Amino acid sequence: MRPSACGCCVGFCAAFCAAFSPSRPPPAIAPAIDGLFRCEHCGSLITGERIKRRLRGGDVREHLYYRCANNHPGPEHPVVRWRAEELDDAIVEDLGRMRLPDREIADWFSHTLREVFTHEAEQRDRQQTILARRRAELTTTKDRLVRAFVSGAIDEGTLKAHTMELDAQMGEVNRGFEAGGDIDERRGDMAARLFDWTQNAAEDWRGSKIARKRSILEARSLNRRLSATSLCLEKRRPFRELSERPLIQLSRGDCPNFEPSRALAPFAAPFLGPPEPFILAADRLVRASG
Numbered sequence: 001m002r003p004s005a006c007g008c009c010v011g012f013c014a015a016f017c018a019a020f021s022p023s024r025p026p027p028a029i030a031p032a033i034d035g036l037f038r039c040e041h042c043g044s045l046i047t048g049e050r051i052k053r054r055l056r057g058g059d060v061r062e063h064l065y066y067r068c069a070n071n072h073p074g075p076e077h078p079v080v081r082w083r084a085e086e087l088d089d090a091i092v093e094d095l096g097r098m099r100l101p102d103r104e105i106a107d108w109f110s111h112t113l114r115e116v117f118t119h120e121a122e123q124r125d126r127q128q129t130i131l132a133r134r135r136a137e138l139t140t141t142k143d144r145l146v147r148a149f150v151s152g153a154i155d156e157g158t159l160k161a162h163t164m165e166l167d168a169q170m171g172e173v174n175r176g177f178e179a180g181g182d183i184d185e186r187r188g189d190m191a192a193r194l195f196d197w198t199q200n201a202a203e204d205w206r207g208s209k210i211a212r213k214r215s216i217l218e219a220r221s222l223n224r225r226l227s228a229t230s231l232c233l234e235k236r237r238p239f240r241e242l243s244e245r246p247l248i249q250l251s252r253g254d255c256p257n258f259e260p261s262r263a264l265a266p267f268a269a270p271f272l273g274p275p276e277p278f279i280l281a282a283d284r285l286v287r288a289s290g
Helices: 007-020 084-096 103-150 156-180 186-198 201-206 210-220 239-244 260-272 277-289
Strands: 046-054 060-068 081-083 221-226 231-235 247-249 256-258
Touching: 060 084, 081 084, 084 201, 084 210, 084 231, 103 156, 103 186, 103 260, 186 201, 186 239, 186 260, 186 277, 201 210, 210 221, 210 277, 231 239, 239 260
Parallel strands: none
Antiparallel strands: 046 060, 060 081, 221 231, 247 256
16 A cells, blocks of 8 residues: 655645756746846846745745846955845935925925026026017118118128128027027926925835836936945936035034025026936826826
8 A cells, every 4th residue: 555645745845846846947037127237346237036945834935136147256346136125225215315304395496496497488588589679680780781782872892891790790699599499387397396206206116016116217317336235326417416415504503404405406407408308208207107
Protein backbone atom coordinates (compact mmCIF):
# COMPACT_ATOMS: atom_id res chain seq x y z
CA MET A 1 0.00 0.00 0.00
CA ARG A 2 1.44 3.39 -1.08
CA PRO A 3 1.66 6.02 1.64
CA SER A 4 -0.72 8.96 1.14
CA ALA A 5 0.10 12.62 1.80
CA CYS A 6 -2.17 15.00 3.60
CA GLY A 7 -3.63 17.98 1.75
CA CYS A 8 -1.46 20.57 3.46
CA CYS A 9 1.74 18.68 2.55
CA VAL A 10 0.65 18.40 -1.06
CA GLY A 11 -0.08 22.14 -1.20
CA PHE A 12 3.23 23.03 0.40
CA CYS A 13 5.21 20.83 -2.00
CA ALA A 14 3.42 22.27 -5.02
CA ALA A 15 4.13 25.83 -3.90
CA PHE A 16 7.76 24.95 -3.11
CA CYS A 17 8.32 23.45 -6.56
CA ALA A 18 6.63 26.37 -8.30
CA ALA A 19 8.79 28.88 -6.45
CA PHE A 20 12.16 27.19 -6.93
CA SER A 21 11.77 25.30 -10.21
CA PRO A 22 14.45 26.27 -12.80
CA SER A 23 11.75 26.59 -15.44
CA ARG A 24 9.83 29.34 -13.64
CA PRO A 25 9.89 32.80 -15.28
CA PRO A 26 12.35 35.45 -14.00
CA PRO A 27 11.22 38.08 -11.49
CA ALA A 28 8.88 40.62 -13.04
CA ILE A 29 10.39 44.02 -13.76
CA ALA A 30 8.71 46.69 -11.69
CA PRO A 31 7.14 49.20 -14.09
CA ALA A 32 6.60 52.18 -11.81
CA ILE A 33 9.83 54.11 -12.50
CA ASP A 34 11.78 51.51 -14.45
CA GLY A 35 14.05 53.29 -16.92
CA LEU A 36 13.40 56.80 -15.57
CA PHE A 37 16.45 56.91 -13.27
CA ARG A 38 20.15 56.44 -13.86
CA CYS A 39 22.90 55.52 -11.47
CA GLU A 40 24.69 58.56 -10.08
CA HIS A 41 27.98 56.63 -9.98
CA CYS A 42 28.17 55.02 -13.44
CA GLY A 43 25.22 56.32 -15.47
CA SER A 44 23.60 52.91 -15.95
CA LEU A 45 19.85 52.59 -15.88
CA ILE A 46 18.08 51.93 -12.62
CA THR A 47 15.84 48.91 -13.10
CA GLY A 48 13.23 47.35 -10.89
CA GLU A 49 12.84 43.77 -9.83
CA ARG A 50 10.47 41.81 -7.64
CA ILE A 51 12.09 39.33 -5.29
CA LYS A 52 9.98 36.63 -3.69
CA ARG A 53 11.14 35.17 -0.38
CA ARG A 54 9.54 32.13 1.14
CA LEU A 55 8.85 32.28 4.84
CA ARG A 56 9.14 29.36 7.23
CA GLY A 57 5.38 29.04 7.44
CA GLY A 58 5.13 28.54 3.68
CA ASP A 59 3.89 32.04 2.82
CA VAL A 60 5.66 34.06 0.14
CA ARG A 61 6.67 37.66 0.76
CA GLU A 62 7.38 39.84 -2.24
CA HIS A 63 9.88 42.71 -2.13
CA LEU A 64 10.28 45.37 -4.81
CA TYR A 65 13.76 46.82 -5.31
CA TYR A 66 15.34 49.37 -7.64
CA ARG A 67 19.00 48.79 -8.39
CA CYS A 68 21.81 49.82 -10.73
CA ALA A 69 21.71 47.62 -13.84
CA ASN A 70 25.51 47.60 -14.12
CA ASN A 71 26.39 43.94 -13.61
CA HIS A 72 30.15 44.61 -13.70
CA PRO A 73 30.73 47.70 -11.53
CA GLY A 74 34.20 48.91 -10.71
CA PRO A 75 35.77 48.56 -7.27
CA GLU A 76 34.81 52.14 -6.36
CA HIS A 77 31.16 51.63 -7.29
CA PRO A 78 28.96 51.33 -4.16
CA VAL A 79 25.88 49.14 -4.00
CA VAL A 80 22.94 51.10 -5.38
CA ARG A 81 19.84 49.23 -4.31
CA TRP A 82 16.71 50.86 -2.93
CA ARG A 83 13.62 49.26 -1.57
CA ALA A 84 10.54 50.58 -3.38
CA GLU A 85 9.14 51.97 -0.15
CA GLU A 86 12.34 53.92 0.54
CA LEU A 87 12.42 55.42 -2.95
CA ASP A 88 8.74 56.28 -2.78
CA ASP A 89 9.28 58.08 0.52
CA ALA A 90 12.25 59.99 -0.93
CA ILE A 91 10.20 61.15 -3.92
CA VAL A 92 7.35 62.22 -1.65
CA GLU A 93 9.79 64.18 0.51
CA ASP A 94 11.25 65.87 -2.58
CA LEU A 95 7.80 66.79 -3.91
CA GLY A 96 6.94 68.18 -0.49
CA ARG A 97 9.76 70.72 -0.78
CA MET A 98 7.62 72.69 -3.24
CA ARG A 99 4.96 73.30 -0.61
CA LEU A 100 5.04 76.84 0.80
CA PRO A 101 5.19 77.36 4.57
CA ASP A 102 1.48 77.99 5.09
CA ARG A 103 -1.84 78.24 3.28
CA GLU A 104 -2.04 82.03 3.50
CA ILE A 105 1.25 82.46 1.61
CA ALA A 106 0.21 79.86 -0.96
CA ASP A 107 -3.09 81.65 -1.59
CA TRP A 108 -1.24 84.96 -1.99
CA PHE A 109 1.21 83.35 -4.43
CA SER A 110 -1.56 81.84 -6.57
CA HIS A 111 -3.57 85.07 -6.65
CA THR A 112 -0.53 87.21 -7.44
CA LEU A 113 0.48 84.93 -10.32
CA ARG A 114 -2.77 85.74 -12.08
CA GLU A 115 -2.31 89.45 -11.36
CA VAL A 116 1.20 89.36 -12.85
CA PHE A 117 -0.12 88.13 -16.18
CA THR A 118 -3.00 90.59 -16.18
CA HIS A 119 -0.51 93.41 -15.55
CA GLU A 120 1.88 92.13 -18.23
CA ALA A 121 -0.95 91.89 -20.78
CA GLU A 122 -2.13 95.44 -20.00
CA GLN A 123 1.43 96.78 -20.22
CA ARG A 124 1.95 94.94 -23.51
CA ASP A 125 -1.26 96.44 -24.92
CA ARG A 126 -0.18 99.96 -23.93
CA GLN A 127 3.22 99.45 -25.52
CA GLN A 128 1.68 98.04 -28.69
CA THR A 129 -0.61 101.09 -28.91
CA ILE A 130 2.37 103.45 -28.61
CA LEU A 131 4.33 101.50 -31.24
CA ALA A 132 1.37 101.40 -33.61
CA ARG A 133 0.97 105.18 -33.31
CA ARG A 134 4.68 105.67 -33.98
CA ARG A 135 4.53 103.37 -37.01
CA ALA A 136 1.66 105.40 -38.47
CA GLU A 137 3.59 108.64 -37.90
CA LEU A 138 6.66 107.28 -39.69
CA THR A 139 4.58 106.04 -42.60
CA THR A 140 2.89 109.44 -42.93
CA THR A 141 6.25 111.25 -42.78
CA LYS A 142 7.67 109.00 -45.46
CA ASP A 143 4.69 109.64 -47.74
CA ARG A 144 5.09 113.39 -47.29
CA LEU A 145 8.78 113.08 -48.09
CA VAL A 146 8.01 111.30 -51.36
CA ARG A 147 5.42 113.91 -52.33
CA ALA A 148 7.90 116.67 -51.57
CA PHE A 149 10.43 115.03 -53.90
CA VAL A 150 7.87 114.59 -56.67
CA SER A 151 6.85 118.24 -56.37
CA GLY A 152 10.48 119.33 -56.58
CA ALA A 153 10.62 120.73 -53.07
CA ILE A 154 13.61 118.49 -52.15
CA ASP A 155 16.33 116.82 -54.22
CA GLU A 156 17.10 113.13 -54.55
CA GLY A 157 19.99 113.22 -52.06
CA THR A 158 17.75 114.70 -49.38
CA LEU A 159 15.09 112.08 -50.14
CA LYS A 160 17.56 109.21 -49.75
CA ALA A 161 19.08 110.57 -46.55
CA HIS A 162 15.71 111.09 -44.84
CA THR A 163 14.36 107.78 -46.15
CA MET A 164 17.30 105.89 -44.65
CA GLU A 165 16.71 107.60 -41.30
CA LEU A 166 12.99 106.79 -41.38
CA ASP A 167 13.64 103.17 -42.33
CA ALA A 168 16.01 102.79 -39.37
CA GLN A 169 13.36 104.15 -37.01
CA MET A 170 10.73 101.87 -38.56
CA GLY A 171 13.05 98.91 -37.96
CA GLU A 172 13.25 99.80 -34.26
CA VAL A 173 9.46 99.96 -34.10
CA ASN A 174 9.11 96.56 -35.77
CA ARG A 175 11.62 95.05 -33.37
CA GLY A 176 9.57 96.48 -30.52
CA PHE A 177 6.49 94.71 -31.84
CA GLU A 178 8.38 91.42 -32.05
CA ALA A 179 9.87 91.81 -28.57
CA GLY A 180 6.44 92.48 -27.09
CA GLY A 181 5.32 88.99 -28.02
CA ASP A 182 1.85 87.71 -27.45
CA ILE A 183 1.04 87.52 -23.75
CA ASP A 184 -2.07 85.45 -23.20
CA GLU A 185 -3.77 86.04 -19.87
CA ARG A 186 -4.79 82.37 -19.90
CA ARG A 187 -1.16 81.51 -19.27
CA GLY A 188 -1.63 83.10 -15.86
CA ASP A 189 -4.40 80.62 -15.19
CA MET A 190 -2.09 77.81 -16.29
CA ALA A 191 0.72 79.07 -14.04
CA ALA A 192 -1.63 79.35 -11.06
CA ARG A 193 -3.11 75.93 -11.79
CA LEU A 194 0.33 74.28 -11.83
CA PHE A 195 1.36 76.14 -8.70
CA ASP A 196 -1.78 74.98 -6.88
CA TRP A 197 -0.90 71.43 -7.90
CA THR A 198 2.62 71.75 -6.47
CA GLN A 199 1.11 72.42 -3.06
CA ASN A 200 -0.46 68.95 -3.07
CA ALA A 201 1.99 67.12 -5.33
CA ALA A 202 3.15 64.73 -2.61
CA GLU A 203 -0.42 63.63 -1.89
CA ASP A 204 -1.09 63.28 -5.62
CA TRP A 205 1.93 61.00 -5.94
CA ARG A 206 0.86 58.75 -3.09
CA GLY A 207 -2.63 58.35 -4.51
CA SER A 208 -1.61 57.86 -8.14
CA LYS A 209 -1.22 54.77 -10.24
CA ILE A 210 1.92 53.82 -12.14
CA ALA A 211 1.25 55.75 -15.37
CA ARG A 212 0.53 59.00 -13.54
CA LYS A 213 3.58 58.63 -11.31
CA ARG A 214 5.78 58.30 -14.38
CA SER A 215 4.14 61.40 -15.89
CA ILE A 216 4.73 63.38 -12.68
CA LEU A 217 8.43 62.52 -12.70
CA GLU A 218 8.86 63.28 -16.40
CA ALA A 219 7.02 66.61 -16.21
CA ARG A 220 8.82 67.87 -13.11
CA SER A 221 12.39 66.68 -13.62
CA LEU A 222 14.80 66.65 -16.53
CA ASN A 223 17.44 64.23 -15.21
CA ARG A 224 16.85 61.69 -12.45
CA ARG A 225 19.65 59.85 -10.67
CA LEU A 226 20.06 57.57 -7.68
CA SER A 227 23.21 57.25 -5.63
CA ALA A 228 23.75 54.71 -2.90
CA THR A 229 22.13 57.06 -0.39
CA SER A 230 20.51 59.98 -2.22
CA LEU A 231 17.82 60.88 -4.70
CA CYS A 232 19.25 63.37 -7.23
CA LEU A 233 16.73 65.24 -9.38
CA GLU A 234 17.52 68.00 -11.86
CA LYS A 235 14.25 69.88 -11.71
CA ARG A 236 12.75 71.85 -14.54
CA ARG A 237 11.70 75.46 -14.29
CA PRO A 238 9.40 76.57 -12.77
CA PHE A 239 9.36 73.72 -10.23
CA ARG A 240 13.01 74.25 -9.34
CA GLU A 241 12.34 77.74 -8.00
CA LEU A 242 9.83 76.49 -5.45
CA SER A 243 12.03 73.62 -4.32
CA GLU A 244 15.04 75.89 -3.74
CA ARG A 245 13.01 78.11 -1.42
CA PRO A 246 14.64 81.58 -1.72
CA LEU A 247 15.32 83.02 1.70
CA ILE A 248 15.55 86.51 3.09
CA GLN A 249 17.32 87.57 6.24
CA LEU A 250 14.88 89.05 8.72
CA SER A 251 15.61 92.52 10.05
CA ARG A 252 15.48 91.18 13.58
CA GLY A 253 17.38 88.15 14.67
CA ASP A 254 19.44 85.72 12.62
CA CYS A 255 16.63 83.46 11.44
CA PRO A 256 16.20 83.41 7.63
CA ASN A 257 12.67 83.37 6.33
CA PHE A 258 11.12 82.27 3.03
CA GLU A 259 10.46 85.22 0.73
CA PRO A 260 7.73 84.22 -1.75
CA SER A 261 8.12 87.35 -3.91
CA ARG A 262 11.63 86.25 -4.86
CA ALA A 263 10.23 82.97 -6.16
CA LEU A 264 7.27 84.57 -7.94
CA ALA A 265 9.10 86.12 -10.91
CA PRO A 266 11.22 83.02 -11.71
CA PHE A 267 8.13 80.81 -11.42
CA ALA A 268 6.13 83.06 -13.76
CA ALA A 269 8.92 83.56 -16.32
CA PRO A 270 8.46 80.25 -18.26
CA PHE A 271 4.80 81.17 -18.86
CA LEU A 272 5.40 84.66 -20.29
CA GLY A 273 6.33 83.16 -23.66
CA PRO A 274 4.84 80.16 -25.44
CA PRO A 275 4.93 77.31 -22.87
CA GLU A 276 7.39 74.50 -23.51
CA PRO A 277 6.03 71.01 -24.24
CA PHE A 278 6.75 69.72 -20.74
CA ILE A 279 4.72 72.57 -19.22
CA LEU A 280 1.80 71.76 -21.50
CA ALA A 281 2.15 68.10 -20.51
CA ALA A 282 2.17 69.03 -16.83
CA ASP A 283 -0.92 71.18 -17.32
CA ARG A 284 -2.75 68.30 -19.02
CA LEU A 285 -1.75 66.11 -16.11
CA VAL A 286 -3.20 68.57 -13.62
CA ARG A 287 -6.38 69.06 -15.65
CA ALA A 288 -6.87 65.30 -15.82
CA SER A 289 -6.88 65.09 -12.03
CA GLY A 290 -9.46 67.84 -11.74
